[in-house]
Amino acid sequence: MNGQLENTLKAKQINPTAMRLLVLNFLQTQSYAISLTDLEKGLAPADRVTLYRTLKTFEENGLVHSIDDGTGVTKYAICKEHCHPGEHDDVHVHFFCKKCGGTFCLPKTQIPEVILPVNFHSDEINIVAKGLCGQCSG
Amino acid sequence: MNGQLENTLKAKQINPTAMRLLVLNFLQTQSYAISLTDLEKGLAPADRVTLYRTLKTFEENGLVHSIDDGTGVTKYAICKEHCHPGEHDDVHVHFFCKKCGGTFCLPKTQIPEVILPVNFHSDEINIVAKGLCGQCSG
């Protein structure tokens, strides 16, 4: 049933349309963060802009977060922690695998303390480690 | 004199043309990392693509490094440490100021240890802290 998916959307105050259920379902089946183009291919022939706006809505409502992994293409992944509409609370390190091209969320990896120069004050940090993932380094 | 600039280029095996001397001089006078567009404005009416290729050459020869600060626009700064043609050795944290928009190299800030999941191996890391810089947090 779609009940599970529907509830997930409703819990984040997102109107559960057919398209949004499809997108959520697709996102949930991915093993790593996906790009808009990935989503487009996976849900063809759905319209790219509609998918884009769906992701935007999901992000605004704390259901997914966008990831800048340095490839120049934004990736998206479902928020694992307790995010709410208007406020995300899932800061974590990301990992980009140079072999398979996969981008992973590492929510268990401790965010390290970065000591800044005097008078520099940071309220946000983006950390992307690059190398070989578990599958590719075997 | 241009002797100083010329020597800097030659030391990195870069042919010291007039354009390259101008670009190097401009880079050296900046207080933070600049974009290609910044360079274009500062050196008008020099051609954008020529400037782009000049930066590329500088980067390949270990004179400047490019910075992905998450704004979507690549920034460039002179390498402070010992970089050589073909191999950079100046990994450091960067800082993006949300008020003035400046991107800073923080070569003195210790790169923190990031503990990855089993079998994940990283040989590169991009860390960008965001907030207010020394000037803007006063």
Place this chain on the structure above:
DNA sequence: TTAAACTTTGCAATGGCATTGCATTGTAAC
């Protein structure tokens, strides 16, 4: 029930930036 109001979707278009191709100009070697 039906009209109005609001939301979602689809398609076309725009804009920014990185990157490449190619012809022209400049420079160095022979």
Place this chain on the structure above:
DNA sequence: GTTACAATGCAATGCCATTGCAAAGTTTAA
């Protein structure tokens, strides 16, 4: 001087994010 190579300028392309607007769908309230 002629040839070979390097650097520059201009035009063009490609990719991705983002917006405008009209059509289709859904909810609300007369």
